Amino acid sequence: MQIRFAKVLAVTALGFAAATVQAQEKVKVGFLLPYSGTYAALGIAIENGFKLYVEETGGKLAGREIQYFKVDDESDPAKAIQNANRLVQRDQVDLLVGSVHSGVALAATKVAKDNDVTLIVPNAGAGAITGALCAPNVFRSSYSAWQTAYSMGRVAAQQGKKTAVTVTWKYAAGDEQVDAFRQGFEEGGGKVLRDLNLSFPNVEFQSILTEVASDRPEAVFAFFAGAGAVKFVQDFASAGLRESITLYGSGFLTDGTLEAQGESAQGLQTTLHYGDGLNTPRDNAFREAYSKAFKMLPDVYAVQGYDTAQMFEKGLEAVGGDAGKKDALREAMRAATIDSPRGAFSLSKAGNPVQDFYLREVKGNENKVIGIAVKALADPATGCRMN
Known part of the structure; x- marks a missing residue:
């Protein structure tokens, strides 16, 4: 009995030691x-x-x-x-x-x-x-890229825009953003005239902006982030395009970039799952x-x-x-x-957030939330076999 009891104590001690x-x-x-x-x-x-x-x-x-x-x-x-x-x-x-x-x-x-x-x-x-x-x-x-851009397409169509051109870097996220914007925009009755792009992380936008001016769309949807977003928004404004063309973007166009973009970003509307002034x-x-x-x-x-x-x-x-x-x-x-x-x-079952997407407008150095673009938006998770 004493031997058995000793073994129990030893096993218990080892268990506590392992837990510790x-x-x-x-x-x-x-x-x-x-x-x-x-x-x-x-x-x-x-x-x-x-x-x-x-x-x-x-x-x-x-x-x-x-x-x-x-x-x-x-x-x-x-x-x-x-x-x-x-x-x-x-x-x-x-x-x-x-x-x-x-x-x-x-x-x-x-x-x-x-x-x-x-x-x-x-x-x-x-x-x-x-x-x-x-x-x-x-x-x-x-x-997902689809969520952020689809919601902006829905907003642009709801605001009465009929034609648009898209601009982005040529890589996976850019392609998906453009496709999703097109889906939301064209479901609402709009038409994307052309997709323009340049290699990542190129920020020489002059030739792109010349083509935008030639196409004369009612709207431009842009997907850039970081330093690229700063440069694109500034160049778009400097080219005088904002006087006749509405610039839209998923929220990365103006998130974390407003201080550098300055006056050129004021009034821009974007969609994202977060914003200032909630x-x-x-x-x-x-x-x-x-x-x-x-x-x-x-x-x-x-x-x-x-x-x-x-x-x-x-x-x-x-x-x-x-x-x-x-x-x-x-x-x-x-x-x-x-x-x-x-x-x-x-x-979602695929592991992606199901969340509200907000419509934001640049005011000063903030992306002020002015409404909900799409509530509880779920990504379609195309190709996921877990669904």
Whole structure:
């Protein structure tokens, strides 16, 4: 009896020791984000938002301390698999967060699927991520390109525009934005006359703007972000086109760029899942905390980073902080409702947010919300076999 009792005590002690080790181990989070180049400010905002939420929960998620790893993806799809593997295979992260550029995010999706690592995409809108490449371990905390541009097409048609030209960089996200705008616009009775594009990250827009002037559309839909968005809006205004042509865009055209765009952006209307002036208790608290922590106003990228942390926490809570219980963690994430500064949202079966899209207008240095373009808009998740 004494020997048996001793064995029980030994097993119990080992169990407590294992639990203690698990409690002390940090959950590893890897940021695959741009920290240089056109999208650098966006990557920094995403990381800031994530870390702000963790600080608000006492520096832990579901009681687990977080260890951060980061790689500058340089917005370069050619380096994306190698960079993602540095975080997944070398650092063995529990959560991969990436990225801004759709080409990079598509590569990260492949790495995550091949290595069974949980991936949350905090910005890139490529439809395939939660479409044809959807998987139980793949999520998005932001939007699909289809959502942001389809809603703008709906608005342009509702405002009575009959003809439009689209302008974007020639890459996956740009192509999807243009196609989605066309769908929303032409469903409302409009007609896209022509699609104009240039290679990423080229910002020499003069020849493009000459073609726009020649086409004489009632509207132009543009998809650019970061430094490219600043240059396009300024050049469009300098060319005198705003006097006769209405410029529209998904919200990235004016989000995080207004101070640099200055007067040339005033009055521009865009659609996005976040904007200034929501004036809800949740958003007001977030904006105050972010401004205090980082000495700047938050933008949509900060919100997406913040909600990435919230989503992951929902999963960790369901498994008692044990990130190794991957299936249960992911099921809990997919079933969660996120109390976001943008407004509460759920996730589709494909892992994409189902959320309101706002119509915003530039006033000063803010994208003021002036209405809801489309309520509870869900991405069609074309090609996803999980639906």
